Amino acid sequence: MEGLSVVLALVVLVIITIGMGIRIVPQGSKHIVQRLGKYHSTLNPGMNVIIPYVDQVPYKVTTKDIVLDIPSQEVITHDNATIIANAVAYINIVSPEKAVYGVEDYEIAIQNLVQTALRSIVGEMSLDSALSSRDLIKAKLKEAISDDIADWGINLKTVEIQDINPSATMQKAMEEQAAAERQRRATVTRAEGEKQAAILEADGRLEASKRDAKAQVVLADASREAIERVTQAIGEKEMPVMYLLGERYINALEGLSTSDNAKNIIFPADLPNAVKGLLNR
Secondary structure, eight states, X not given: OHHHHHHHHHHHHHHHHHHHHEEEEOTXXXXXXXXXXXXXXXXXXXXXXXXXXXXXXXXXXXXXOEEEEEEEEEEEOTTSOEEEEEEEEEEEESOHHHHHHSOSOXXXXXXXXXXXXXXXXXXXXXXXXXXXXHHHHHHXXXXXXXXXXXXXXXXXXXXXXXXXXXXXXXXXXXXXXXHHHHHHXXXXXXXXXXXXXXXXXXXXXXXXXXXXXXXXXXXXXXXXHHHXXXXXXXXXXXXXXXXXXXXXXXXXXXXXXXXXXXXXXXXXXXXXXXXXHHHTO
C-alpha cells in the first residue's frame, strides 16, 4: 500500500509538473517569462513550453489597442486665460518586455506625459487659438510624446482632444464680454439710425424751405407781372390798381381772421382811402 501511494504521488507530481511546463497564451496577449528572476523570453499566442519551477510568468500583456483616458486639468493659455482640457490616447504595446521593464506603470506614465505636453502646447497659444485648433494640438501632442513612449516599446496610434472649454469663471467673463459687445453694437446701431433720421429730417426741411422760397419767388414774380400788366393796361387810371390791391388787402385780412390768435378783426369803413394809403397817395 505504501508503494502504491508513492507511485500515485509521483504520478500526480509529474502531471502537475507537465501542467506547469505548458502555457496556453490567448490571442491578443503575450506573456513574459522570467528564468531565475531574469527576463528570458516572450510567449506568443498559442501553446508554449517552459521549464517548470525554473521559469515563471509574472507579466501578461495585452497586444490589443489600449484606450487611456487622460483626466481633465486646468491649463493656462498664453494670454492668461484658464481652460479645462482632457484627452484620450490610443496606444499599442509592440514590445511587452520593454513595457514591463522600462517603466514602473506605463499607463500612469503616459497619462502624465500627455498632461504635461498638453499644458506646454496650450500655454503657447491664445485662448481663441486653443479653442479652435484641436487638430493642431492633437498633432503637436502626438509628436511630443511618441518618441518618449517608443523607448518603452509602446506605439502611440493617436491622441484626441475630448473637451477643451473655458473654466467656469472664464466662461462667465466671456459671456459678460459678449453681452457688453452686443449692447455696444446695439447702441451704435441705434445712434446711427437716429443720426440718419436726423439727417434725413434736416434734408427734408432744407428741401421744403428751398421749395417754399422758390414758391415765394414765383408768387412774387407773378404778382409783379400782374401789377405791371394791369398798370400797362389802364395807364394812369388807378381804379383797377386799387381794385387789385384791395382784393389782396381783403384776402390778407381774411387770413388774419381765421388765425388761432385772432380775437377781433376790424375792417376799415373807407376801403378806397385805405388802399390809397397803401399807395401813399
